[in-house]
Structure formats: C-alpha cells, structure tokens
Amino acid sequence: MNWPSTPDEAVALQLEMAPLVDPNPPAGWQPRTAAGLDVAYDGDKLCAAVVVVDLTSLETVDQAVVPGVTDFPYVPGLFAFRELPALMSALERLTTSPDVLICDGQGVAHPRRFGLASHLGVVTGLPSIGVAKTPMGRYDPPGPDRGDWTELRDGDDVVGRALRTQKDVKPLFVSIGHRIDLDTACARVLDLAPKYRQPETTRRADQLCRQALVLDR
Incomplete structure (x- = not known):
C-alpha cells in the first residue's frame, strides 16, 4: 500500500477503506487475549507500545x-496516519497473536x-475496538453505575456508546473497530476495566510507551 503523504490523500484512503469494516465477530469467536495499543510523543x-x-x-x-518518528501532520481525524506504521511494527514484534485489539482512539465513531x-482492524484482519477518552458525537450522560451506557450519535447514526466503566467516573466512548459488534465490544471493555476507568490494556500500553520515550531521550 502506498502510504499517504498529505491530508487529502489520507482522507481519500479512509473513504476507500471504510466500507471494508465488518460489524460482526468471526463465527465461533471466543477471545482469550486482548492487546492494548498506545503511542506517546x-x-x-514517538514510541508505540502493544501489551497483550x-x-x-x-x-x-x-x-x-x-x-x-512521524512526519505526517497533526490533523484531527487523521491520527492513524501518524501512529499506525509504528503500531504495526510493534504488533509484528509480538511473540503471540492477540485475539482482539483495544485501541486508545476511535473506531467508526469518526x-x-x-x-x-x-484502520488497524481492517489492515490486520483482527477484531478491534475503539475506546476513546473524548467523544466524537453527541450523547446523554449515562447512569452513575458501572455498565450504564447511552448511545453516542453523529447526525442520525449511532456510532458508539458512552460507557460507564466505574461508578460515578467519567464514561469512556466505545465504538466498533472491525469484526465485532457493539454489545460485545462494551462487554470486553468492562471485562478489562475491573478497577479503573481505563481498560488494563490501555493503562499498561500507556505506561510502557511513556517509559520507553523517557529512556529514548
């Protein structure tokens, strides 16, 4: 694949690839491992980290x-073009193959x-989930309890959920990435967040890439 070098080329590639997103899990899918992905700048x-x-x-x-190092400009909606090459390299260095990817960012809530x-899900063929700290769209606050959620909407489309992962803590914004449905995506996020707002996958990947960035200075 020729990697885009300009925002216009990146937008065109997103529009070309978006119809490839599959909102259904693989038949008989029973995930045993999940990989968290994050990037520190x-x-x-940058340093890209993957923790399974x-x-x-x-x-x-x-x-x-x-x-x-990234030379792609900082443009909202095009973060994948700054982060994906390094994240793919990190995935290739794993000695295990994760069953699902948990991304610190958006899926179809975009x-x-x-x-x-x-983007990561389509490129790798793996089920993937977007778990963002900020919403892309509008939502009503969910109830105060762990597991409460409301729809995240963009125009007339439901693009994800505002999901409360801990009681009285700010919600996270979950959207499908690829090869997963929204109910399953939210269930897996709750499984991975027994104590804290963020899934353990994201927490550990964030810590790893930040530590690596400090050591690389």
Whole structure:
C-alpha cells in the first residue's frame, strides 16, 4: 500500500477503506487475549507500545515497544496516519497473536467512520475496538453505575456508546473497530476495566510507551 503523504490523500484512503469494516465477530469467536495499543510523543519522536493480556486473569502475557518518528501532520481525524506504521511494527514484534485489539482512539465513531481502531482492524484482519477518552458525537450522560451506557450519535447514526466503566467516573466512548459488534465490544471493555476507568490494556500500553520515550531521550 502506498502510504499517504498529505491530508487529502489520507482522507481519500479512509473513504476507500471504510466500507471494508465488518460489524460482526468471526463465527465461533471466543477471545482469550486482548492487546492494548498506545503511542506517546515527544515532538515528532514517538514510541508505540502493544501489551497483550489474558482476558481471564488480566496478566500480561506479551508486550513490544517501538521507537519512531512521524512526519505526517497533526490533523484531527487523521491520527492513524501518524501512529499506525509504528503500531504495526510493534504488533509484528509480538511473540503471540492477540485475539482482539483495544485501541486508545476511535473506531467508526469518526467523521468518515474509519478511525484508528477500524484502520488497524481492517489492515490486520483482527477484531478491534475503539475506546476513546473524548467523544466524537453527541450523547446523554449515562447512569452513575458501572455498565450504564447511552448511545453516542453523529447526525442520525449511532456510532458508539458512552460507557460507564466505574461508578460515578467519567464514561469512556466505545465504538466498533472491525469484526465485532457493539454489545460485545462494551462487554470486553468492562471485562478489562475491573478497577479503573481505563481498560488494563490501555493503562499498561500507556505506561510502557511513556517509559520507553523517557529512556529514548
């Protein structure tokens, strides 16, 4: 694939690839491991991290971190073009193959319905989930209890959910990335967030890439 070098080329690629998103899990899919992906920045320098956890025990079973540099501009809606090359390199360094990807960003909750989680899912063929800290769209606050949710909408489309992962804590914004449905995506996020707002996958990937970035200075 020729990687876009301009925002116009990136938008065109998103529009071309968005119809490839599949909102259905693979037949008989029973995920055992989940990989969290995150990127830390220091100017144009970055470190991409992937941490794989066991979905039952939540123990870390594999991880990889890759330093890099991005020359793609910072444009809202096009973060994948800054982060995806390094994240793909980190995934390739794993010694295990995760069953689902948990991305610190959007899936179909995106102006062109093709955020980072969808892009990673389509490119790798793996089920993927977008778990964002900020919404792309409008929503009503969910109830105060863990597991409460409301629809996240963009225009007339339901693009995800505002999901309360801990009682009286700000919700996260969950959207499908690829090869998963929204009910399953929210259930897996809750499985991965027994104590904190963020899933353990995201928490550990965030810690790993930040530590690596400090050491790389």
